[in-house]
Every structure is written in C-alpha cells, then in structure tokens.
Amino acid sequence: xxxxxxxxxxxxxxxxxxxxxxxxxxxxxxxxxxxxxxxxxxxxxxxxxxxxxxxxxxxxxxxxxxxxxxxxxxxxxxxxxxxxxxxxxxxxxxxxxxxxxxxxxx
Amino acid sequence: xxxxxxxxxxxxxxxxxxxxxxxxxxxxxxxxxxxxxxxxxxxxxxxxxxxxxxxxxxxxxxxxxxxxxxxxxxxxxxxxxxxxxxxxxxxxxxxxxxxxxxxxxxxxxxxxxxxxxxxxxxxxxxxxxxxxxxxxxxxxxxxxxxxxxxxxxxxxxxxxxxxxxxxxxxxxxxxxxx
Numbered sequence: 355x356x357x358x359x360x361x362x363x364x365x366x367x368x369x370x371x372x373x374x375x376x377x378x379x380x381x382x383x384x385x386x387x388x389x390x391x392x393x394x395x396x397x398x399x400x401x402x403x404x405x406x407x408x409x410x411x412x413x414x415x416x417x418x419x420x421x422x423x424x425x426x427x428x429x430x431x432x433x434x435x436x437x438x439x440x441x442x443x444x445x446x447x448x449x450x451x452x453x454x455x456x457x458x459x460x
Numbered sequence: 461x462x463x464x465x466x467x468x469x470x471x472x473x474x475x476x477x478x479x480x481x482x483x484x485x486x487x488x489x490x491x492x493x494x495x496x497x498x499x500x501x502x503x504x505x506x507x508x509x510x511x512x513x514x515x516x517x518x519x520x521x522x523x524x525x526x527x528x529x530x531x532x533x534x535x536x537x538x539x540x541x542x543x544x545x546x547x548x549x550x551x552x553x554x555x556x557x558x559x560x561x562x563x564x565x566x567x568x569x570x571x572x573x574x575x576x577x578x579x580x581x582x583x584x585x586x587x588x589x590x591x592x593x594x595x596x597x598x599x600x601x602x603x604x605x606x607x608x609x610x611x612x613x614x615x616x617x618x619x620x621x622x623x624x625x626x627x628x629x630x631x632x633x634x635x636x637x638x
Contacts, residue, residue, distance in 0.1 A: 355485055356534075358574070363466040364463055365462050365463065366461065366462065367603070371461040371462065374461065374467065375461060375470065378470070378471050378474065379474060382471075382474055382475050382478055383478065386478045386481075390482060390485070393486075393542050394542060397541050397542045398542055399483075399542045399543060399615045399616075400544075401484050402482055403479065403482075404530065406475065406478060406479055406482065409475070410471065410472075410475040413471055413475075414468070414471055416503075417467060417471060418464060418467050418468060418471065419464075420464075
C-alpha cells in the first residue's frame with residue numbers, strides 16, 4: 355500500500371509552492387472577510403464560521419493536490435557526471451558531508 | 461509545502477488562526493454593549509399577600525412568606541445579536557426591612573433560547589421560588605421592587621449580567637392571610 359502511495363507524485367516546484375501558499379492565504383482571508391460581513395448582517399456568528407469552513411475546503415481542493423499549474427518551473431538539475439567511480443564516492447561521502455548534496459541541487 | 465501533508469498542515473493552521481481572530485473580533489464587538497437597555501420590559505403584579513408560617517429550612521420560628529402573581533411582557537429580539545447564544549433571565553425582589561438594609565430574593569428564572577421572535581408574555585404567572593423573609597419584614601412593607609436581570613451567554617467572551625432599568629414597585633398588605 356505504502357509503495358503505491360509513494361509512487362503518486364505530490365511535490366510542487368519552488369515557484370508552485372510560493373503560488374500555492376499565496377493562493378490559500380488569499381482564499382481563506384477572503385472567505386473570512388465575506389463571512390464576517392454576512393454574520394454581522396444576519397446576526398449569526400455561525401454563518402461566519404461556515405463561510406470560513408467553505409473557504410478552507412475550497413483552498414484545500416485548489417492547493418493540496420499538485421495541479422500542473424504548480425509544476426511548470428521544475429528545478430534544473432546538473433547533468434550527471436560520466437565517471438564510473440563517482441557512484442562509489444557518493445556512497446562513501448554522502449553521510450559525512452551533506453554539503454555536497456546542496457551544491458549539487460544548485 | 462513540498463509534500464501533501466505539509467500543505468495540509470499549512471492550510472489547516474492558517475484557517476484555524478483566522479478562526480481564532482474572527483472569534484476574538486466577535487467577542488470584542490459586543491463586549492461593551494449594554495444589553496439591558498435594548499430590551500423593552502413591562503412588569504406588574506397582582507394578588508399580593510403575606511402569610512406567617514414556620515420556615516423549617518431555617519428553624520421552627522415563623523417567618524413571613526410573600527405570595528404574588530406577576531405579569532411580564534418583554535421583547536428580547538434585540539438582545540440576540542451575533543454573539544448571543546442564550547439568555548438566562550431572573551426576577552429579583554429588592555426590599556428593605558428594619559432587620560436588614562439590603563434584601564434580595566430571586567422569585568423566578570427562565571432560560572431563553574435563540575428563536576426568531578424572542579418574546580415573553582406571561583400573564584398572572586406564579587413565582588417559581590418561595591418568597592421567604594428571614595423575619596417579619598414583608599407584612600405591610602410599602603416598597604418591594606421587582607427587577608428583571610439577564611445573564612447573556614455569548615458564543616465567545618465574557619458572561620455579563622445586566623439588569624433591565626424598568627422596574628415595578630408594589631406594597632404588601634398589613635394583615636396576614638391564612
């Protein structure tokens with residue numbers, strides 16, 4: 355089961371993550387402001403809470419799944435080195451020096 | 461924000477923070493409201509009488525027991541704003557005796573739930589609790605005042621008590637009824 359779930363890609367790229375965060379913050383805040391107006395007008399605080407709940411559900415639907423709009427700027431990895439020894443070096447050096455990983459990501 | 465769970469956590473935490481802010485705003489918006497002033501109330505009494513009976517709760521000595529019926533007309537619709545869940549109403553008798561300067565006896569109470577027309581109309585209603593004096597201060601008492609107080613139970617915030625400014629004053633007769 356876990357293998358099946360792990361096989362589903364859920365990640366977003368960095369630009370997509372920023373976009374998603376801004377989007378759900380805007381959506382929830384808008385739902386809160388609208389709900390505040392409705393609840394104040396109808397003298398029912400439960401309307402405000404329901405409105406916020408609707409905003410929460412909508413923003414979950416929009417920003418939780420990794421929709422294609424969040425994956426348009428994939429990270430450009432460097433090309434793999436050709437040396438045959440490199441795999442051995444990586445295995446031996448990666449636990450001791452995590453900095454090499456970071457360098458590679460850039 | 462990279463994984464599904466991290467995003468779920470971020471959205472949920474943000475929504476919860478906003479909910480807390482909204483609730484705080486709601487509590488603040490009514491914290492200085494004088495609920496007692498927005499409720500029109502009419503109180504009147506009838507068939508006031510005093511009996512002299514032993515109050516076994518206190519001892520074997522006889523005490524004054526006041527009897528009365530009351531009418532209450534009140535409209536609480538304006539007290540039910542967006543931060544009011546329900547109202548606890550109680551009717552208090554205030555009077556002065558030679559023995560005690562301040563006497564307060566709760567005669568009746570009621571829980572009023574939220575409803576579209578929050579009106580109360582009681583006609584010739586009996587009191588709910590015994591109107592015992594701790595001595596003989598009720599007979600011929602010229603100045604017994606009834607007030608209606610309300611405890612506002614809010615969705616969020618303080619539990620304030622307001623006394624409606626409209627009161628009713630009546631007199632007890634100068635003979636005991638048996």
